[in-house]
Amino acid sequence: MTGRDVVFALLGVVAVGAGLLVVTTRQLVHAALWLVVSFGALAGCYLVLTAEFVAWVQVLIYVGAVVVLLLFGIMLTRAPVGPSEGLDSGNRRAALAVAAGTAALLVTVLVMGFRGTRLNDAPHCPPDATSCPARANGSAEHLGEAVFRTWVLPFEVLSVLLLAALVGAIVLSRTGLATRRDR
Amino acid sequence: MHLAFPLVTAALLFSAGVYGVLARRNAILVLMAVELMLNAVNLNLVAFDVHLRDRLHGGQVLTLFTIVIAAAEVGLGLAIVLLVFRNRRVIDVDRLRSLAESEPSGSSDPSGPPPAEPEREAVQ
Numbered sequence: 001m002t003g004r005d006v007v008f009a010l011l012g013v014v015a016v017g018a019g020l021l022v023v024t025t026r027q028l029v030h031a032a033l034w035l036v037v038s039f040g041a042l043a044g045c046y047l048v049l050t051a052e053f054v055a056w057v058q059v060l061i062y063v064g065a066v067v068v069l070l071l072f073g074i075m076l077t078r079a080p081v082g083p084s085e086g087l088d089s090g091n092r093r094a095a096l097a098v099a100a101g102t103a104a105l106l107v108t109v110l111v112m113g114f115r116g117t118r119l120n121d122a123p124h125c126p127p128d129a130t131s132c133p134a135r136a137n138g139s140a141e142h143l144g145e146a147v148f149r150t151w152v153l154p155f156e157v158l159s160v161l162l163l164a165a166l167v168g169a170i171v172l173s174r175t176g177l178a179t180r181r182d183r
Numbered sequence: 184m185h186l187a188f189p190l191v192t193a194a195l196l197f198s199a200g201v202y203g204v205l206a207r208r209n210a211i212l213v214l215m216a217v218e219l220m221l222n223a224v225n226l227n228l229v230a231f232d233v234h235l236r237d238r239l240h241g242g243q244v245l246t247l248f249t250i251v252i253a254a255a256e257v258g259l260g261l262a263i264v265l266l267v268f269r270n271r272r273v274i275d276v277d278r279l280r281s282l283a284e285s286e287p288s289g290s291s292d293p294s295g296p297p298p299a300e301p302e303r304e305a306v307q
Contacts, residue, residue: 077268138229162254
């Protein structure tokens with residue numbers, strides 16, 4: 001166990017624990033705040049995995065934007081602030097069985113498949129090698145090159161998708177449209 | 184570091200998301216659980232991108248795209264949830280049964296009159 005292992009294991013425990021609290025807590029607002037903890041720990045996991053840019057995008061968009069949107073949704077639907085019963089539906093036992101089955105299956109398969117595999121991000125080069133394979137690097141420079149050279153078409157399509165989602169959200173939340181047609 | 188660490192973490196997060204989607208009845212909590220599942224997939228993508236040292240950075244770029252799509256999804260999802268709340272005054276997913284065949288008188292009529300004006304103003 002290196003220091004990196006320990007840090008990643010701690011961050012993973014925090015992420016999974018906060019995720020479990022998100023789906024089990026009895027207070028709506030606390031669920032959103034535990035979501036912040038889970039996403040922050042995941043950003044730390046990305047940093048440990050040398051994916052810096054993805055980590056900061058995760059902090060900006062998930063912790064900054066998505067959780068704030070969810071909190072807005074909680075407030076606008078007039079959710080009870082205190083602990084409230086009845087946040088879980090009747091099929092809680094079936095959901096627990098399905099989730100436990102999913103977890104057991106996935107963990108078993110992944111551990112059996114990747115038991116001895118070490119993360120291969122820092123190649124060992126002999127000192128007399130002329131060219132060393134590139135070290136894994138998730139900095140903004142490398143990712144920007146990849147996005148704007150190789151993946152530029154999906155990137156542009158994604159911007160159209162965002163525009164469509166924006167227009168759709170505006171159309172859905174405008175009040176006048178549907179009622180005017182009905183009358 | 185073993186590759187199994189991020190993979191097992193992602194699998195457990197995904198299972199928590201599955202439990203949340205199936206067990207919660209508040210629509211906003213269901214959206215949160217969906218976000219958990221998307222994040223588990225992102226962790227897998229980043230871990231394999233770093234492990235395979237992809238020269239095109241396909242995994243991390245796809246992670247960025249997934250984050251953008253998740254943001255669009257949660258925006259649209261919340262708009263729909265707010266619309267349902269404005270029309271029905273309830274966002275419990277197991278009480279929205281007007282598309283089910285049985286229990287025709289279960290919830291409010293979908294073509295019924297919208298609620299009173301002052302409430303609609305207050306919701307916005």
